[in-house]
Amino acid sequence: MRFPKPTRLRLYSQIFFFTLFVWLLLRTEFRGSFRDSTSEIRLPYPIGLFFQLDPLVGLSNALAGHALYRGLLWCLLTLIPTMFIGRFFCGWICPLGSMNHFFGSMKSERKRGKQLLESNRYKRWQTTKYYILAAVLMAALLGTGMVGWLDPFSFLVRSFGLSVLPATNYTLQATLGVLEHSRFALVQTIGGALHFLLGAVLLNFKQPYFRQGIWLGLIFLIILALNLRVTRFWCRALCPLGALLGIVSRLSVLGLVKNPEHCNDCNRCLLRCQGGDDPVGGVPWHQPECHLCLNCVDECPESGLQFKFFPTQRTAGTNLQRRRLLSGLAAGVALVPVMRSTPGFAAAKDERLLRPPGSLDEEFFLSRCIRCGECMKVCPNNALHPSLGEAGVEGLWTPVLIPRLGYCETSCVLCSQVCPTGAIWEITTKEKGWSVDLASAAKPVRLGTAFYDRGRCLPWAMATDCIVCEEWCPTSPKAIYLRPAEVIDAVGTLKSVKQPYLDPSHCVGCGACEHACPVQDRPAVYVTSVGESRSRSNQILLNRRKT
Amino acid sequence: METESNALNRRDALVRLLRVAGASAGAAGLGFWLSQHSFRPEAALATTARRGHTVTPDPALPEMAIIHGEDPALLARQAVEELGGMRRFVSRGDVVLVKPNIGWDRTPEQAANTNPDVVAEIVRQALSSGAKRVIVTDVSCNEARRCFQRSGIAEAAQRAGAEVTLPEPSRFKDVDLKGEVLREWQVFEPFLNVDKVINVPIAKHHALTGTTLGMKNWYGMLGGQRNQLHQKIHESLVDLADFVRPTLTVIDCYRVLLRNGPTGGNLEDVLLKKTLVASTDPVAVDAYVAKAIWDLEVASLPYLQIAAQRRLGSYEFGKLRTQIKTVS
Numbered sequence: 001m002r003f004p005k006p007t008r009l010r011l012y013s014q015i016f017f018f019t020l021f022v023w024l025l026l027r028t029e030f031r032g033s034f035r036d037s038t039s040e041i042r043l044p045y046p047i048g049l050f051f052q053l054d055p056l057v058g059l060s061n062a063l064a065g066h067a068l069y070r071g072l073l074w075c076l077l078t079l080i081p082t083m084f085i086g087r088f089f090c091g092w093i094c095p096l097g098s099m100n101h102f103f104g105s106m107k108s109e110r111k112r113g114k115q116l117l118e119s120n121r122y123k124r125w126q127t128t129k130y131y132i133l134a135a136v137l138m139a140a141l142l143g144t145g146m147v148g149w150l151d152p153f154s155f156l157v158r159s160f161g162l163s164v165l166p167a168t169n170y171t172l173q174a175t176l177g178v179l180e181h182s183r184f185a186l187v188q189t190i191g192g193a194l195h196f197l198l199g200a201v202l203l204n205f206k207q208p209y210f211r212q213g214i215w216l217g218l219i220f221l222i223i224l225a226l227n228l229r230v231t232r233f234w235c236r237a238l239c240p241l242g243a244l245l246g247i248v249s250r251l252s253v254l255g256l257v258k259n260p261e262h263c264n265d266c267n268r269c270l271l272r273c274q275g276g277d278d279p280v281g282g283v284p285w286h287q288p289e290c291h292l293c294l295n296c297v298d299e300c301p302e303s304g305l306q307f308k309f310f311p312t313q314r315t316a317g318t319n320l321q322r323r324r325l326l327s328g329l330a331a332g333v334a335l336v337p338v339m340r341s342t343p344g345f346a347a348a349k350d351e352r353l354l355r356p357p358g359s360l361d362e363e364f365f366l367s368r369c370i371r372c373g374e375c376m377k378v379c380p381n382n383a384l385h386p387s388l389g390e391a392g393v394e395g396l397w398t399p400v401l402i403p404r405l406g407y408c409e410t411s412c413v414l415c416s417q418v419c420p421t422g423a424i425w426e427i428t429t430k431e432k433g434w435s436v437d438l439a440s441a442a443k444p445v446r447l448g449t450a451f452y453d454r455g456r457c458l459p460w461a462m463a464t465d466c467i468v469c470e471e472w473c474p475t476s477p478k479a480i481y482l483r484p485a486e487v488i489d490a491v492g493t494l495k496s497v498k499q500p501y502l503d504p505s506h507c508v509g510c511g512a513c514e515h516a517c518p519v520q521d522r523p524a525v526y527v528t529s530v531g532e533s534r535s536r537s538n539q540i541l542l543n544r545r546k547t
Numbered sequence: 548m549e550t551e552s553n554a555l556n557r558r559d560a561l562v563r564l565l566r567v568a569g570a571s572a573g574a575a576g577l578g579f580w581l582s583q584h585s586f587r588p589e590a591a592l593a594t595t596a597r598r599g600h601t602v603t604p605d606p607a608l609p610e611m612a613i614i615h616g617e618d619p620a621l622l623a624r625q626a627v628e629e630l631g632g633m634r635r636f637v638s639r640g641d642v643v644l645v646k647p648n649i650g651w652d653r654t655p656e657q658a659a660n661t662n663p664d665v666v667a668e669i670v671r672q673a674l675s676s677g678a679k680r681v682i683v684t685d686v687s688c689n690e691a692r693r694c695f696q697r698s699g700i701a702e703a704a705q706r707a708g709a710e711v712t713l714p715e716p717s718r719f720k721d722v723d724l725k726g727e728v729l730r731e732w733q734v735f736e737p738f739l740n741v742d743k744v745i746n747v748p749i750a751k752h753h754a755l756t757g758t759t760l761g762m763k764n765w766y767g768m769l770g771g772q773r774n775q776l777h778q779k780i781h782e783s784l785v786d787l788a789d790f791v792r793p794t795l796t797v798i799d800c801y802r803v804l805l806r807n808g809p810t811g812g813n814l815e816d817v818l819l820k821k822t823l824v825a826s827t828d829p830v831a832v833d834a835y836v837a838k839a840i841w842d843l844e845v846a847s848l849p850y851l852q853i854a855a856q857r858r859l860g861s862y863e864f865g866k867l868r869t870q871i872k873t874v875s
Contacts, residue, residue: 030693032691032692032695032696035705036696177717205692205713205715205716207716380690380692380693409690409693410689411652434812465779466777467754471755471809476810482754518774520772
């Protein structure tokens with residue numbers, strides 16, 4: 001058997017890691033098991049694997065928290081080999097890189113013949129990513145995790161999990177619905193069989209909906225479409241992880257060696273170059289830009305290009321300009337105070353900024369959260385959504401709980417399990433303290449406090465029985481209590497109804513009452529963030545009873 | 548003759564004229580046809596819903612069985628045995644639906660859902676009596692997959708041989724319940740067109756009616772805006788009970804949630820009563836358990852009176868032929 005070509009191996013590796021990524025993302029969901037009835041539900045797979053392999057997340061986490069959160073040490077598995085051989089991660093593993101590779105290889109009117117060769121030469125604008133890296137790391141040091149806006153895995157999980165996969169599910173469900181309701185028995189059977197098969201791997205139990213789903217999807221499409229102009233534009237110009245690995249790769253002992261005697265200036269090495277790192281003769285090779293895709297070696301008809309250890313040829317570096325680098329750093333320095341000197345962070349916090357259970361206090365939360373959307377993807381009630389304005393510009397796409405769309409499930413702590421950075425610190429059901437004996441739990445996690453809008457509440461305003469909120473209230477004793485009241489209805493009949501009241505010392509802010517309220521459009525009971533246990537200042541009561 | 552080659556000949560002109568005539572006739576025909584078929588869109592109603600699943604009464608057998616003992620499964624077996632055995636209720640080839648309460652994300656000890664051992668035992672008995680299929684399902688309040696898993700019912704029922712069916716959102720049908728307050732409602736498909744229905748609720752406290760027992764368990768077959776039902780809870784309960792008319796009702800009082808129902812959560816609210824009450828009369832069994840555990844009179848539970856008026860059963864449980872036993 002012939003050993004496959006190195007570029008073939010690279011392709012297999014890309015397919016493998018892309019499939020692994022998508023599979024892990026699909027499994028970032030509680031799917032239920034009829035064979036299992038453990039009291040603590042946890043996901044069985046290492047769904048945060050790619051975040052743990054991401055040194056950019058690790059570095060930003062370390063800068064923001066002065067420590068490395070659970071599992072982030074694994075990012076050394078990427079970082080250290082990159083120091084030895086260069087950006088193999090970008091060319092061989094990164095699933096976003098692979099997608100860009102795929103779309104970049106598509107035929108395009110803008111990239112033909114000379115234009116294609118020209119577009120694959122090294123460009124000065126490829127240094128942009130280093131300035132972005134400087135800015136986001138500076139911001140991380142000053143306490144904001146906006147690195148996640150551009151981190152490739154945050155970007156990919158956010159786009160896939162909150163937009164691409166929900167849209168796929170919608171398409172499939174609609175198609176299956178048509179098949180299964182067909183007039184022909186055969187089509188129905190095929191639909192049923194497809195439903196069963198797809199249900200096991202792909203379909204969601206309930207159609208997920210995400211606020212801003214369409215915008216996240218459009219941004220994703222734009223990034224993919226840019227490949228039709230410039231191959232791997234994202235990887236060459238924007239990716240801060242690529243920049244970090246590029247800087248590190250300057251230490252690398254592996255390098256491209258050009259053999260000028262063999263070169264006949266055919267430029268074929270440029271045809272499929274991914275990084276835009278100038279493998280052609282006559283100019284130095286740009287080591288930090290190379291993804292180690294090996295296309296140039298494969299393409300060279302004279303075998304004039306080789307990767308060798310301890311090369312002696314001079315290579316080009318990151319090509320940074322001091323002034324621009326300083327501008328990048330300055331941008332990172334300036335952004336944080338500018339974003340924070342608007343009301344919202346400390347003063348006049350948005351009342352609807354409900355964070356997932358286990359979240360750190362806002363200051364720490366914003367410094368660690370990388371806006372990746374894993375918590376939103378995993379939430380079984382579709383309760384968590386990317387924020388738009390609730391957390392200020394700084395908190396764009398951080399998770400916010402919207403009880404009307406979904407409440408926080410009593411015993412569920414999956415968001416805290418999947419959070420890669422500890423912005424939602426990992427807790428157990430017991431620590432959450434909602435479904436176990438409250439007297440024995442030290443202090444339950446509270447997300448906020450519920451309030452009544454008596455003008456809209458049925459027993460208060462419409463002389464009608466209801467109390468669905470009390471029925472759903474998960475604490476024991478219930479935070480919602482009832483008092484009988486004599487009311488007179490529209491025709492003058494005296495009626496006895498039970499009117500709900502709220503005991504803030506027992507409310508955990510789960511939002512079940514708001515979710516279940518029959519006054520659907522603007523519920524008569526709603527949760528605001530005051531009383532959230534993560535904050536010391538955002539409180540109402542002087543003393544909260546222990547139980 | 549050269550000019551002729553550029554000019555259109557008669558034949559081609561005719562063909563083109565025919566083509567344009569055909570296209571315009573087609574467009575006009577389709578337009579007229581579509582304009583005849585304009586109607587206000589409305590969801591189709593499922594017309595084949597089966598009402599009532601009772602079996603003929605047998606004057607020689609008890610109508611209610613109250614069994615005390617240690618083992619929930621044994622209680623269920625004995626209760627059905629006293630009422631004449633499962634063969635009386637399930638015939639060979641029947642499709643049987645067993646409806647436990649799987650409403651909440653709670654463990655069996657917290658007594659917010661039916662005891663899984665009781666459900667499993669009912670499933671086993673139905674299967675050994677020759678049932679073709681036994682379906683166990685509920686439309687949960689909390690997230691369904693968590694409820695099915697953490698209640699232990701999915702696992703226990705599936706092990707006993709039942710088909711455990713999650714309430715998939717795509718499987719609800721609009722049904723005319725023909726009730727007095729409930730008309731068109733979304734009903735979960737497995738509840739329609741089964742041969743026998745066995746209600747296996749758990750006795751719990753509920754703030755609106757004082758207690759939630761057998762008839763309240765039928766909320767769990769509905770989808771849609773069922774949170775509106777509380778506004779006319781007594782009439783709704785009777786409409787649902789009238790629609791289903793179960794074969795058998797088995798109320799699980801092994802663990803009883805005395806306070807903070809129907810969700811509970813606190814083990815201090817749970818009373819270990821170790822009892823199971825089964826009856827062919829869905830009204831009497833509710834009236835008995837309400838009295839026995841919460842000391843609630845029929846007067847405070849109007850739905851029992853309405854149900855009796857509509858001949859769904861009798862709330863005078865004292866007049867029923869009742870068998871009380873303790874098994875060990």
